[in-house]
Amino acid sequence: MPVSVVVVDDQAMVRQGFSALLAAQPDISVLGDAADGVAAVELCARVRPDVVLMDVRMPRKDGLTAAAEILRAVPASSDARTRVLMLTTFDIDDYVFEALRIGASGFLLKDAPADELVRAVRVVAAGEALLAPSITRRLIEEVTARRTRTPRTQAADGLTPREREVLDLVADGQSNAEIAATLFVSEQTVKTHVSNVLGKLGLRDRAQAVVFAYENGLK
Template structure:
C-alpha cells in the first residue's frame, strides 16, 4: 500500500488536530506534520515533502492563497505537492483565487471523515475535481463576475477530441465518466488529459477547468461553448 503523506495547515488548533486525527485513522494516509500559518506551511512542506497539503484559506502571516502560490512555484524536481483548500463556505470569495493560484481543489470544513479522506485520495491521485457541483458553480460564478485574463490562443493547438475532453473535464467528469461518455478506453482519456496539460502548460485538472471557464469554452449560464459543434463529435 502506498501511503499518502499529508501536511495539515490551519491556524485553529482544534481544527488542525481534529483533521489530523481523522486522517491518521486511515490505513493509507500518514499525517507528517501540522502548520499554524501559511509561512509555517511553506517551510514544513519544503522540509517534509508531503503529497498533499490540507490548507486553510484564512491564516495569519501568510494566507492560504499566497502559501499555495509559493508551493506550486517550486520546481517539480524540488517539490511536487497538491494543495487541498479548506473553507467554511462553498462560495467563499477567496476559493476561486486559490484555484487560480494552483490549488487542486477545495473542501468544506464541515465535511465528514469519509469525505475528507476521499478528497485527499482524489487530490493525491489527480483523478478529478473535488465536489464537482460546488466547484463548477464556484468557478462559473467568479468567472462571470471577473474579466477573463487568459489568452485563448493556445486552445487552437488542441485537436477536436482534446477540446471535447477539456470541456468534459471542466464539467467535473472523471476519466472513467469521460471514457464512458465518449465510448473509448479510460487510458485513452488519460492520454488526452496528459497531452492537454502539456499543450496548455497547466498543472492539473482543476487548472484545466478554470482555464476552460476563463476563455469561454464553458459558459457560466449554460450557453453555447466557444466552438459550437465540437461537443457533438464522436469517435
C-alpha cells in the first residue's frame, strides 16, 4: 500500500508544489491538502492519512494545535495512527520542543531539497523520527540550550543498562542502523530495545524519547 499523505500550508503554491512532488512518487498517495489548521483536522478525521505535512504558522488554528488534535484522535498503540511532520521556514523555531512533546515525528525546512522531502515522508511513515542526520537535532540542541536544565530524575530507573544506553543514543539523534553499528548488535535488537524503552516510559515515539531525555536531565 502506498504511503498516504495530507499537505497543510496556508500558501497555495507550497501546497500545490509539495502535493505534485509527492504524488509523482510511485509509493506515495496524496489524499488532499488544507490551508489552515481547522481544515486540516477535519480532513484528517475523514481520510486518516499515514503522514501529515503540517505548517507551523497558519491562520484560524496554528500547526501545533492542529497537530495535537490529529495525534490525539487515534490511540498511540494503534498501528494505523497518523504521524505528523512539521514544516517551518525558519532555521531556529521556538515551537520545536513543544511540537516534539505533543508527538510530532520531526521537523523539515520548507526549502529542503525535493529528495529530502520525499525521504522524510518515507522515514516518518515507517515509524522513525526525523532526527538525524537532519536539522531537527540541531534545532533541539538550540532550544534546549536556552532552557533551564533539570536535575537527573528517577524517571528512567525502570530501564535496563542497555536500554539506557539505547535511549542516550536515540537522544543523540542516531537511527536504528547507527545505534546497531555503535553497539555492535543487530538492527532488529535495537528496534526491540527502542520499543521496550517507549513502552516502559509511556512515550509515543522516538521524538518524544528525545524530549524525555532532555527534560529529565539525561542529556
